[in-house]
Amino acid sequence: MAYNLRSRIDNELMPDDRETFGGEQSEDEGDNVSEQSEFSSKSEPSEDEDLENVTLNQRILEQREQARGRPTTTLRSKNGTKWSTKPRTRVSDRMSTEERNPGPRNGAENCKNVAEFWELLFNQELRNKIVEYTNKQIQHVCAQMMAEGKAMQTFHYETDLVEMNAFIGLLYYSGMWKASHVSIIELWAKENGNTFYHCTMPKNRFEFLASTLRFDVKENRSKNDRFSAIRELWEMFIKNCQHYYEPINTMTVDEQLLSFRGCCLFRIYIKSKPDRYGLKIITLNDAQTYYLVNGIPYLGETGHPKTESSGEFFFRKVTAPIHGRLRAIISLQVFLY
Structure with missing residues (x-):
């Protein structure tokens, strides 16, 4: 590259009609100059090659600065495109940017x-x-x-x-x-x-x-509802949990096995759990304070329609209180398929 630049400078400073120091040029000297000019014109790089060389030099300088411990915030590709190393803050229209402070509300903040x-x-x-x-x-x-x-x-x-x-x-x-x-x-x-x-x-x-x-x-129990014996009081309790607490933007959906060995139609057995026998509850909790916002008992395969999987059904039901409120939900894969 240094040789090409030197040849271009010589051609600009010394035109073809320049005279030699001793007078007119000889034929041999003229032939040498003409050969040199032809060689220079043939070796002159194009604009694309210059851009590629400049970009390559910039990338080399950036790599040297990075090797010295200086952070690099931008990178350049061969075609001149700039790439930033800092991630952009994404703002989705499906998630609220409003900051919610989790805590008691509707009079619960006055409890001592x-x-x-x-x-x-x-x-x-x-x-x-x-x-x-x-x-x-x-x-x-x-x-x-x-x-x-x-x-x-x-x-x-x-x-x-x-x-x-x-x-x-x-x-x-x-x-x-x-x-x-x-x-x-x-x-x-x-x-x-x-x-x-x-x-x-x-x-x-x-x-x-x-x-x-x-x-x-x-006498008033529904034959099609296995949870009918306690459903009324359970729904009253869940309603109170939602009324007296304000959760944050991020929620979690998970399942919990409550230890129970009594007689119950929807008692299940999970070998991986410490208690193994119990009642499984699908819960919606605050991701920061783990406060219970909603809970649905697992009543077996008869508790959801056949048109959707059990995980999809319980995920839709347990997140019903926050539908349309622009909150993010973190859950296990079992609730997505």
């Missing part, structure tokens, strides 16, 4: 302790439903005992909201101390038992409430 938050999620209306359905079952049991001529005991009477709160509190307390598999006789034992259970209610009353606890009216 766990008990106040719990009363919002398990509100009085929900607990009154439990008291109502339980009392109907107690009336049915007492009427059947009287018809059979059995003697009524002191713990055979209806319940109220205060006693139901105490009953739920005992369940929480036993779960906190990992006593869910401990016999009731041991928990209420006078010598080695816990006085907390004695002070709350007698053992016979606790057993009677546990046997008559109901979440619906059995």
Whole structure:
């Protein structure tokens, strides 16, 4: 390249009619000059070759700067196209650019302790439903005992909201101390038992409430719905979860196996899970705080239409509360096929 540039400069500075230092040129010298000019004209590069050489030099300089530790923000191709090494920030019309601050709302931000938050999620209306359905079952049991001529005991009477709160509190307390598999006789034992259970209610009353606890009216259950026994209260709870919390833009869809070994039509077995037996719940959660926004129980292969796969069906149903709200969803592949 250096030789080509030198030849071009010589041709521009010394035209063909220039004279030599000693006077007129000789024929031999003229022949040499003509040969040199012909060689120079033949070796003169084209514009494309110049552009390619310049681009190559720029790329070499950029590589040298990068080797010295200087960051390179732009790259050039052979045809002169510039490429940036910095990724562009993509803005999709299907995702909201509005920043949402996750946290309690609609009065939940004024709660000061766990008990106040719990009363919002398990509100009085929900607990009154439990008291109502339980009392109907107690009336049915007492009427059947009287018809059979059995003697009524002191713990055979209806319940109220205060006693139901105490009953739920005992369940929480036993779960906190990992006593869910401990016999009731041991928990209420006078010598080695816990006085907390004695002070709350007698053992016979606790057993009677546990046997008559109901979440619906059995006569009103739908034969086609396996979750009918608790669906009304479940939907009330999920509604409260959505009402008192504002999630962020990014949500997650996943499944959870709740340990359960009782009698249930939709209890499943998963070998890879620690508990193996339980109830599978498909959940929609906040990606940052893991707060439950929506949940759907897996009721088996009968719970979705045959026109779509089970993963697609549960994904569509569990994300229904955020449809049209411009939120991103992260999920497993099983919900996409």
